[in-house]
Amino acid sequence: MFKTKSILTAILLSSFIYFEYFNYSYKIVTTIFALYAVYLLFTLNSKQLFGTGFMIGIFWFWWLSYSFIYYELSYLIPIVLIGIGLLYGILFYFINLLNNIFYKIGYIFLLSFIEPFGFNWFKIELPFINTLIGTSKIEFLIVLIATSILIKYLNLYYKRSIVSYTFIIILLSFYNFYNTNTINEPNLKIYKYQTNISQNEKWKLINKEKIIFDNFKTIQNAIDNKYQLIIFPETAFPLVLNYQNELYSKLLEKSKYISIVVGSLYAKDGLYYNSTYLFQNSGVEVAHKVVLVPFGEAVPLPQKITNWINDTFYNGAKDYETAKEPTTFDIKGTKFRNAICYEATTDEIYKKLDTPYVIATSNNAWFTPSHQPTLQKLLFKYYAKKYNLYILNVSNE
Numbered sequence: 001m002f003k004t005k006s007i008l009t010a011i012l013l014s015s016f017i018y019f020e021y022f023n024y025s026y027k028i029v030t031t032i033f034a035l036y037a038v039y040l041l042f043t044l045n046s047k048q049l050f051g052t053g054f055m056i057g058i059f060w061f062w063w064l065s066y067s068f069i070y071y072e073l074s075y076l077i078p079i080v081l082i083g084i085g086l087l088y089g090i091l092f093y094f095i096n097l098l099n100n101i102f103y104k105i106g107y108i109f110l111l112s113f114i115e116p117f118g119f120n121w122f123k124i125e126l127p128f129i130n131t132l133i134g135t136s137k138i139e140f141l142i143v144l145i146a147t148s149i150l151i152k153y154l155n156l157y158y159k160r161s162i163v164s165y166t167f168i169i170i171l172l173s174f175y176n177f178y179n180t181n182t183i184n185e186p187n188l189k190i191y192k193y194q195t196n197i198s199q200n201e202k203w204k205l206i207n208k209e210k211i212i213f214d215n216f217k218t219i220q221n222a223i224d225n226k227y228q229l230i231i232f233p234e235t236a237f238p239l240v241l242n243y244q245n246e247l248y249s250k251l252l253e254k255s256k257y258i259s260i261v262v263g264s265l266y267a268k269d270g271l272y273y274n275s276t277y278l279f280q281n282s283g284v285e286v287a288h289k290v291v292l293v294p295f296g297e298a299v300p301l302p303q304k305i306t307n308w309i310n311d312t313f314y315n316g317a318k319d320y321e322t323a324k325e326p327t328t329f330d331i332k333g334t335k336f337r338n339a340i341c342y343e344a345t346t347d348e349i350y351k352k353l354d355t356p357y358v359i360a361t362s363n364n365a366w367f368t369p370s371h372q373p374t375l376q377k378l379l380f381k382y383y384a385k386k387y388n389l390y391i392l393n394v395s396n397e
Contacts, residue, residue: 005044006051012037013052014059016127021374031131035169038147042104046096053092054085060122063370067296070199070366087116101152105144112140118294120346121379129378133169134176135385142172183356183390186334191227193218195236195396199365202396203238211238212247215262216254223257229331233396234263234274234341234363241277242266242286255279259331263340263361271321276338276361278329287327291343292320296366328354336392345379350387358384362395373397 012033019030044052061084065077091114095107111124125140133139146168153161193215201207215236222230241248241264251260259280266275266286273288274297292298298319299305326349327338335355343349344360360380364373373395380391 003048003051005040006048007055009037009040009044009048009052010055010059012040013056013124013127016130017060017371017375017378020130020378021371025130027130027132030127031133031169031173034127034131034133035143035147037127038108038143039151041095041108042101042148042151044096046093049095050089050093052089054089056092056122057084057086057088060375063367063372066368066370066372067366088122091116101148105141105148108144109137109141112137118300121375123379123382126378126382129382132173132176134172134179135382139172139176142168180385181388183388185390186336186357186392188228188332188334189226190392191218191222191225191230192392192394193222193230193232193236194394195233197365197396198368199363202235202363202365208239211236216250219254219258219260223254227258229259229261231359231361231392231394232260232262233394234276234361235265236262236361236396237264240265240267240272241275242268248284251277251279252282252284255284256282261329261331261338261359261361263363272318273321273323274340276327276340276359278331280331285327285329287329287338288323289320289340289343290323290326291346291348292322293342296342298322326351329359341376344391344393345376345383350383350389353387356389358389358391360391360393362393364395364397368397 015033016030019025041049041052058081062081064084065080068074068076068080091111095104095111097103097107108124114122116122123135125135125137128135128140128143133143146165150161150165197207197211202211215232219230237244237247241262251262254260259278262277262279264275264277266273266277266288274292275289276287278285278287289297294300329336329338334357337349337353337355337358339349339358339360341360341362341364344358344362362373362376364376367373377393380393383389384391
């Protein structure tokens with residue numbers, strides 16, 4: 001199963017994450033790695049493809065098991081890792097189900113749309129994000145077709161095949177270069193308050209007062225330095241904010257001098273939401289999360305199974321509720337689409353988009369230390385290019 005070609009292909013398809021993590025950015029190298037990985041996908045047999053998929057699942061998503069530590073479910077970590085590997089191993093196994101080049105092109109292309117249990121962070125075109133080639137579906141499809149033609153005619157017309165393939169890649173590179181539109185940053189003086197509070201400390205009652213104190217100190221510093229907008233990470237106030245009357249009043253008072261975007265929980269009628277609050281001009285607007293994290297904020301399974309999982313592993317906790325549609329804030333005349341962590345990497349949050357500006361707040365402390373924040377930022381880059389956006393990301397790591 002884990003033959004040399006399997007390992008090599010998995011490494012090549014995962015290298016872009018680790019290159020970014022270690023600030024390695026030579027586009028010619030990342031382009032060669034990504035193209036060679038695609039080439040290998042067409043040449044592996046079924047067992048090798050299963051091995052490649054298994055290792056890609058681990059290389060990309062080993063950090064998913066981290067969150068189980070905070071639920072005191074560490075014993076599930078090996079099971080989760082093996083489950084992730086098996087899932088992607090099976091997906092890759094079917095690349096070679098039929099020994100037909102058109103089937104392989106179609107199936108590999110289809111992999112870019114498959115989202116197991118609603119989790120969409122595996123995008124097989126994503127290794128091209130920091131290359132000379134773009135990550136649009138059409139560019140990826142052209143790479144697949146060109147690679148399949150190269151493989152078919154390489155032995156018959158060696159030089160001609162190499163020249164033709166190189167020519168196609170160069171054309172794609174030029175298309176990617178000239179198809180990139182730059183969005184100017186918002187015409188506001190914005191303070192992004194990045195924090196580093198570990199997940200096991202963040203929700204302890206003993207730390208609540210210090211977190212609140214630090215948040216207000218930061219707001220006052222931003223006011224003193226003439227900032228117009230301050231953005232806090234997801235759940236920067238680790239409490240149900242709309243139940244905290246005194247805290248609410250203080251934020252409303254501060255909002256006379258600066259617009260405040262801050263993440264916290266919201267509760268109503270016994271239902272809980274992961275939300276973003278905008279305090280502005282002594283008023284408040286609340287945006288609830290639209291897309292929940294699979295198995296983190298909601299279990300994407302039939303209700304009876306969901307109830308059993310929540311009762312067995314999460315002490316009877318219920319899934320979060322969601323808003324029906326995304327929210328766009330108007331902050332001092334500039335519109336910003338609100339996105340909370342995972343949903344900022346989904347297409348759903350960008351429906352009916354009426355602005356190129358996005359505020360994406362995150363709490364990545366669930367998964368640090370790991371490369372999860374790096375992968376998330378690469379996905380932000382992917383969606384920024386896809387929808388021609390300017391994404392302001394503020395996170396707790």
